Amino acid sequence: MGKLKAFMEVPRLEAGYRPLHERIHDFGEVEQTLNSRDRMAQASRCMDCGVPFCHWACPLGNKDSEWNDALCKGDWELAYRLLNATNDFPEFTGRICPALCEKACVLNLTDHAPVTNRENEAAITETAWHEDYIKPMTFPRNGKSVAVIGAGPSGLVAANRLNRMGYGVTVFDKNEAAGGLLRYGIPNFKLSKNIIDRRLDILIEEGIRFVYNTVVEASSLPEGFDAYVLATGTPEARDLKNVPGRELKGVHLALELLSQQNRVLSGAEYSKDERVTCKGKDVLVIGGGDTGSDCIGTAHRQGCKSVTQIEIMPRPVEGPDDPKNPWPNYPRVLKTTSSHEEGCTRRWNINTLEFIGKNGKLCGVRVQPIDWQPNPEGGRPLMVEAGDPEVIKCEACFLAMGFLKPQHPDYPDNVFVCGDALNGASLVVRAMASGRDAAHKVDSYLQSV
Structure with a gap:
């Protein structure tokens, strides 16, 4: 002190x-x-x-x-x-x-x-x-090798730890560069990608090998490694496939906007038909979390006309305290991000009924105010109507409702799962902690065989 x-x-x-x-x-x-x-x-x-x-x-x-x-x-x-x-x-x-x-x-x-x-x-x-406190280091090698599948935050931490323990580490990733959601999900206005690149330069100099543009299935892992770490994240986003009009042009998953914009900033080019853009459009974001907030900030920077964000759950308490989740736990209170400050209409307890289109293109979304009532049988509360349906005018809609937790089969003893692939979508810091834990489990296993 x-x-x-x-x-x-x-x-x-x-x-x-x-x-x-x-x-x-x-x-x-x-x-x-x-x-x-x-x-x-x-x-x-x-x-x-x-x-x-x-x-x-x-x-x-x-x-x-x-x-x-x-x-x-x-x-x-x-x-x-x-x-x-x-x-x-x-x-x-x-x-x-x-x-x-x-x-x-x-x-x-x-x-x-x-x-x-x-x-x-x-x-x-x-x-x-x-000040050059961060410099590449060399580590004694133990002759054993590990494959890390997925170069997101959990995979990078696992690779870094295993490399420092002396294992030969190869990281496979389906994308053209490492980072996972750090690179392809989080906008540059929150995390500049040169921040990732400079750390990758260190990891490469320290001996970690990266193999990009390679899809590795869990059922067909690359041969020649003593152990495997699966850090493949949560690739499937929650969707509204059963909502009429989902196929209309202008309805996108959030990462279609975010990942493409990040790729554009790194030099990628897209045709007019491929480009996901909010320029001059009224934008609707469905989902009230961080990904939805990132869509709002991106829409503003692309030159949108307006942004509305709706959430099916109730409005959080104003805070700073949360009576249902008191200190020292993280309070579930209303969060206003830098993107929200840039301009956004926010609404809660809103259910999506239909995507409305004209000539195959989105022109609005029909929604309805709802409420939640206790379930007499216990479990999830029951959704009930609380107002008349209405139409929110929009030419672009982004679904930012989170991701589905992957299901895994039984793996051999030398296969370890970490990060969001293990726990479901969560915070980057939790994914990093999980990657560190996986590295220590791999080490314990390989030390014992």
């Missing part, structure tokens, strides 16, 4: 976002940064609690109090070493993690002003890159 009374004397200060009128015209990262002095002052607010609930809340078990103390004292390199000991890629989580640690911070309980752990994490890591 660098400064005993800093948590009482130094107010919480966030870096904030770039001006709205500026950021909606490009795909640069929206978050700003504090200067080093202010960042160190923010780190000094950490109380080094006797029971560090931040450590408990983080799926990776990050030791926030330790690296905040080092940062407070100006030892940026030690701060990075402490952070990197539990977090393989803090440059990712420092940008896109919802910061479960901050919600569990004691200062969040007392005055709703937790330590800025996520921003501190990002600042520490950026300094580590700028």
Whole structure:
């Protein structure tokens, strides 16, 4: 604890976002940064609690109090070493993690002003890159090899850990570059792809081999490896296939928009018919989570006319507290993202009835207000009508309702599943923790055979 009374004397200060009128015209990262002095002052607010609930809340078990103390004292390199000991890629989580640690911070309980752990994490890591604290390393080899199927966050962490343990690691991925949803799902305005590329350069120099544009089926794994890690994510998105008009042009899954836009920014070209664009259109986003928010921000940057977001579930409580999920658990409260701030009509308790088209093209979606009532037999509440149907005018609609958890057969003892492929769609930080766990399970297995 660098400064005993800093948590009482130094107010919480966030870096904030770039001006709205500026950021909606490009795909640069929206978050700003504090200067080093202010960042160190923010780190000094950490109380080094006797029971560090931040450590408990983080799926990776990050030791926030330790690296905040080092940062407070100006030892940026030690701060990075402490952070990197539990977090393989803090440059990712420092940008896109919802910061479960901050919600569990004691200062969040007392005055709703937790330590800025996520921003501190990002600042520490950026300094580590700028000061060359992050350099390729060499590791003794043990003669055994592992194939990692999927180059998303869980697969990359598993590969990194196994490589450092001395295994020869080959990563297979169906896409043209590594990153999974980090590259093809999260917009550049939240995570610039050069952040991924610079880390990949290190991993390659350290000996990890990447094989792209290769679909590997779980039933036909590549031969010649001692063990396998399946980190294939959740490839199937929830859809509205049974809703009339789903086939109309203009109705898309969210990733059709997000992944294509990211590819365009990396230099890919599409024909006019292939291009998914919101330019000049009224846009409807179905789904109230982070993916839906990403669609909103992308629609604005493509030059949409308007955006409406609907959600079938009730409006969350305003917060900051959630009576049904109290501290130190993550509160399920209304979340307003940078994309929402850029302009969006938001509605809850809305069910989708029909996609309406003209000449094969979407022109509106018929929806209906609903309510939820307790199920007398228990289980999922019952959906009931709560208003007359109406039509929301739109020429583009994006389905952002999450992903289906994959089902797996029984695998041989040398096959290990991790990340979203194991647990279903969740946070990047949880996928990374799962990849780390899988690496240790692989090591234990190969050490015993």
